[in-house]
Amino acid sequence: MTTSSTGTTGAKPVLSGIAVSERTAHLRAETALFMRDHVLSLVSHDLRGPLNAIHSWAYVLERKLDANDPNSQRAVTGIRNGVDQQVKLLETIVDAVRAETKSLALAYAPFPLHPLLDETVEEVRSGLARARGVELTLESQLATEQLNGDRERLAAALWVMLTFAVEASAEGAAVTLATRADATRWYATVTFNQSAAALEDPLVPHLLEAFARKQAREPREAKRIAWVFALCKRVAEAHGGSFEQSDAAESETATLALHVPLSATTAT
Template structure:
């Protein structure tokens, strides 16, 4: 089992009733940025389908209605114009807002995995886990394995997974990180007993946004992740890997899993 005791330096901002390191504050901001981008992408995707259908049905109605009836033709024109305005809003506001973060550039270099795990676990332990009275344990089979990828991005993804697990755990609970590398991939799996009350209780210390914690407790469509894991998903997929979030009934074991190739794909 791996244990870590890496400390933090610099000023200690106060957030949600407890002091956090500057790095934790940075990771929290990064999580929120990726979540905003993820939500905007969902809005853009989910609105375009219905808008396209409305636009198509407007043309069907136009052919069915009396061409000499000005009121009917005005109504159909109004429907089409309304759809065009909504599409323009998506393009000029939603898509434009996502433009800078739509592609994720990686600063790839070779680095050992073991220290990355130790440092990230230490950050979570010394901050939120200590404040919440939650234990974070590590079951590591890592030795000297190296990964060629963006160390900072991967550490951020692991931090989000552990932080959410701590936020969703009651006092005295245990969050477990199991990690190993095979011939081609690094695997990191976080298991915990998800508790909706612990996730939403405003009297407890929190790092994640309240609306994100609330949304994470709601039913999800097939294959969609909770918004809060947008950073994990983007980082994993950009490295050529994947991120998984399991569903679990209240107070039963939930799982978050990150699988990343030991060598990130070359940028295209």
């Protein structure tokens, strides 16, 4: 079965013109929480390598320096102690803070996919797309397929994907959510034409944090996602699935893809 629904183009109010619902406010907060923990995870990972190297070179220097020179020995000891302090900070502060989303609890239950898609598309359409003058379309090949997973978490992941696509789209542009399922997996792909100006424009409504939109425009290392999609990646992986973000030049088609098993089980 193929269905299609579109949004309407409306006026373009400033940010204060958006009536943010309680659910939208909750989703914004969830997005920011996962983004914070994702950044902390990157900081922890990227700092440990250089710190380990400094620690190793300190031992090399110690063997090269004069053992009878107290100043040299104090300097090497200070280097090692400084590294140990930094590692302890990573373990006690950074790793502890991100523990909330590192082990993601899921409420498993079977649910039909199509109502979830309709609800999420309408939520983004009424919450942002109409105000931005962006057309939001659902192209579904689903019939009565069900997924055994956490409905609320998956809805949040879709919301982030669609909201970012709308934020990154110029007025009059179109955002499409295409979805299908095979015998074992559910696939959801969002496509849009990426516009840096749309993400930057302070005169149009925005729901995502300004620093997240700014970071999303920066070059990414291989296989790394923009920070704003931390929730999408974590939810997909917790269900045994995956999230992918394609690279796209200005005004070219970008894609965001979520793949989840229909009978999802907690990933190890």
